[in-house]
Each structure stands twice: as structure tokens, then as C-alpha cells.
Amino acid sequence: MYLSIAFLVAGYVLSQFYRACLAVLTPVLKAELGASAEDLAISLGLWYLAFAVMQIPVGEALDRIGPRRTVGVLLALGGGGGAAAFALASGPMGIHLAMVLIGIGCSPVLMGSYYIFARSFAPALFGTLAAAVIGVGSLGNLAGAAPLAAALDAFGWRPTLWALAGITLAVATAIFTFTRDPERILSRSGPKGSVLDIFRLPGFWLILPLIFANYTAAAAIRGLWAGPWLSALHGADAALIGTVTLAMGVAMVLGNFAYGPADKLLGSHKRVALLGNTVLCVALGALALAPDAGLVQATALLAAVGFFGASFPVLMAHGRAFLPPHLVGRGVTALNLVSIAGAGIGLFLSRPVFAMASEAGDPVAAYRALFLFFLVPVVGGLAVYLFARDSRDLAR
DSSP, X not given: OHHHHXXXXXXXXXXXXXXXXXXXXXXXXXXXXXXXXXXXXXXXXHHHHHHHHTXXXXXXXXXXXXXXXXXXXXXXXXXXXXXXXXXXXXXXXXXXXXXXXXXHHHTTHHHHHHHHHHHHSOGGGHHHHHHHHHHHHTHHHHHTTHHHHHHHHHHOHHHHHHHHHHHHHHHHHHHHHHOOOOTTOOOTTSOOOOHHHHTTXXXXXXXXXHHHHHTHHHHHIIIIIHHHHHHHHHOOOHHHHHHHHHHHHHHHHHHHHHHHHHXXXXXXXXXXXXXXXXXHHHHHHHHHHOTTSOHHHHHHHHHHHHHHTOOHHHHHHHHHTTOOGGGHHHHHHHXXXXXXXXXXXXXXXXXXXXXXHHTTSOHHHHHHHHHHHHHHHHHHHHHHHTTSOOHHHHTO
């Protein structure tokens, strides 16, 4: 089982890389393919939406056939095939198609490991294990910063994408070969249920607005907008963008590891999520107030967004407490759908928000509007989450 998790984590490293790489690829893709930041916002948004749409069939597949075949096949065909399509792209439409395929391929990886945790380990360990997987997997976020910039300089972007296609196929093959499905995959005679039953669980809806909003800012800024913002307001080149986004990526890794044990220190998933997302709001508010502040302040605030925006594992652990055993696979993927859909929709909407704010010709005002756009949903999600039942009460 530990070997199974190790290869699934390797797949999640790739998932994190693919969602973060466009920030560093932006300058070269604009120069060679004419793909603007707004075009790449669509590409990344399509990645998230393809990922989100796949969560329903992925949840069904996890409950019925297990993670080995679900993850191995999709990662090989979608992830490996999508990376190859990216390497062959000749314009923005080619990038859009490639990112859709990669989103499909990456869609089951994290949930495959979460499914194993939910069915093979004690419920009290779920939050810690979930955070650990994201923390280790976030090494892909780091690889999509300065190391990717170095690879682009050394080899060019097309050879780099071909190499990634090969790596993705190798990881998918290892998952299909070595992953062990949990013994308790649902039988045909077991309890029945559908994804609709999940959304009928009492009180479940109150955690969804924050799950929808909390990852959007970190994903969109780290995955795309950090590059254009640092270039426009701070004169950063690709190497400096890679360095600053690496700092944000490190903070995201540390945040994921910190959120796991934090619920034990504070005694509640809810308290941890409330505190962390409140600090996230403060950081986003500071970025909105002064998007043109010095590079040191900008880097520190990006790191804060990355660190405190990493509350997804603790929110997943909170949501897991609502789920009966026969709905675990579909339940965790439904929560992931909400989170990823929030990021995808946020990326899509960020494009017209930024375009409208840019019409006056003031880049400072445009990025102020962009950061406010990411702030408001988190504030709204927090307001609703205040009324959610704590996971400690659900366990009684």
C-alpha cells in the first residue's frame, strides 16, 4: 500500500507542475506562438474545468474499479498525450487542447490517494495524510518555477515538453503496474447511492463556498498572473519570475505540511480553516492596496497567499467527516470538483475582469482590481463557513 501511495504522489507532483508551469512559459509562448497572458488564462482555466468535470466519473470509477486502473489509464492517455500535444502546439488553440487533455489526465491522481486513505487508514489520520500528500506533491509546483526556467534556457520549451510527456507515461505505467486497490471496493450488493445523496447531507452545503473560493487565488496567481504582474509592475524577466514564484511555491509546500498537524494543535478542522483563510484575506487585501509595492513586499505577500491558501487538505478532512462509507469515493471527488471548479471559473473570469480594468491604461489599477476579484469570494466563503458544524460534533 505504501508503494501504491508513493507512485500516486509522483503523479500528483506532475499534476502540480502542469497547473503551475504557464507562469514561467508565458514569455516564450508569447514570443513564439503569440499566446498572450489572457490566452493562457483561458488555457489554465480549461485545465481546471476539465479536471473538475472529470471528478464525477472519477469518483464513480474509484468506488467501482479502484484507483489502479482509474489513475493509471487516465494519466497515461490524458497526461502523457496532453504533454505531447503541448509540444506540438502551433498557437493558442493547440495550448488550449493540450491543457484540456492534461487536466483530464491529472484529474484522478490526488483522489486516488485520498480514496486509499479513506478506506485503509483510521479516519483521524485523514487530514494529516491528505496534507502530507499535497505537501510532497507540491514539489511539482517548485519544479514549475526556477527549475523549469533553467530547462527552457538549456533545452528549449518543445524538448522540455517532450521530456515531460515521457516522464508522465513512465509514472502512469508504474501506477498501473504497482498500485494495490483497497480490499473494500464496493460490491454490487453493498449500499447504493449517488453523488446527489452527498449534497443532501445535513449541513454539508455550508462548507462548500469556502472550498470553492479558498484555492482560487493561490492557483491563479501562482499558475498564471504572477508572471505578467511581476513583469509589468516590477520589470521582472523570466529568471526573476521563476525565483519569486519559487518562493511562493515553497510557501505552498510548507503551508500544506503545516495545516496537517495544526488541527491537532487547535483541536478542530474548522478553527484551523477559519484562522488560515482570514490571514489569506489580509494578504490579498494588502496586494490589492499596493500592487506596485517593492519586490520584497510583493514576494512576501505572494508567499503568504501560498502558505495560508493551502487549507484545502483541512477543508477536505472536514468534508470527509460528513461522508458515509459507501459514498467516500464520490464524496471526496465531489469536494475536489467544487474546489477545482472554483479555480477554473476564477481563472476564466479573471480575464475579463483584468481586461475591463486595463481599459483606462493604468496597470496598477488593473492589478488592484484583479487582486480584489480574488479576495471577495474568500470573504464570502468565510462568512458562510462560520455556521458550519465542526467535524468534532459530526464524530459524536
